[in-house]
Amino acid sequence: MIVLKDVYKTFEQNGERIEALKGVNIKVDKGDIYGVIGFSGAGKSTLLRTVNFLEKPTSGTVIVNGKNMKKLNKKQLIDTRKQIGMIFQHFNLLNSKTIFDNIAIPLVLNHLPKDEISKRVYELLNFVNLESKAKSYPDELSGGQKQRVSIARSLATNPNILLCDEATSALDPQTTESILELLKRINEEYGVTILLITHQMNVIRKICNKVAVMEKGRIIEKGKVIDVFGNPKNQVTKKFLDSIVNDQIPDSILKLFKDNIKYKENAKFLRLKFIGDSVLVPMISRITKMFDVEVSVLNASVTELQNIPIINMIIEIRCESDLFEKISDYIRGQNIFVEEVV
Known part of the structure; x- marks a missing residue:
């Protein structure tokens, strides 16, 4: 589904050369909930944005659904992105539009008939348990409800891949649990492959079957969650494990x-x-x-x-x-x- 081969990304900032990604290699198989975890500045967001080519790699190869993203023309890239949903940390909702209209945005852009749009939006509202909020506005919702709207919008075009950019970091623990359960349902019921980035070990523990640990633009450990965190080799990995496991003598x-x-x-x-x-x-x-x-x-x-x-x-x-x-x-x-x- 998603393959990154020797991906590098370099930025120029104030005359300084910054290497955000340094030879990243990962493979996300169909049906995975693949987590990428790392501290701030590790390069997680840059990695995620290379998948849908919001950030074009300086070098290396990105393959999504069997297609080399670098070789796609503009129209092919747009069509491929329709198969990739994205959830943002801060929801990215339009406050001037109702919840119905926010979810409908991708469908309107695809020029679907109004009756098809209405049917799909209400299906998604039902799925995320927000049927009664169709005519509400984002400012009237809680953080968890806003994220559910964001998730519904990301599913509007029936993507087979979902990218999650710190989807729970702005939420309280109880709401985080409910959003993680929703993501798990999306994976199981819709068969959507999920690639998420996070700095929260609880997110990895709860729903991911595979994980990559990032530090300073590199993948330092990767594999099945139980293998990586069952016997961590790197100090950064051990620090994340320490956040959920107390194995020190008081x-x-x-x-x-x-x-x-x-x-x-x-x-x-x-x-x-x-x-x-x-x-x-x-x-x-x-x-x-x-x-x-x-x-x-x-x-x-x-x-x-x-x-x-x-x-x-x-x-x-x-x-x-x-x-x-x-x-x-x-x-x-x-x-x-x-x-x-x-």
């Missing part, structure tokens, strides 16, 4: 253990990560019985990524170093991620 607990003379010798700390079926393994019970050691649980948290459970746990074990290595090796053998916490 300072007060760590100080309590380290200050106690009884625990200063032969005390080791391990971070364990259980993913999927491994959460069923009663690991603490096993190692206390098998190796005759005492184990303290210092921290534990449970989360989900794509309906796959993840348990993060930090434990303290008191034993000799050689036995500690045997215990660590045994845990790894049960498909559980292990690392020593210094």
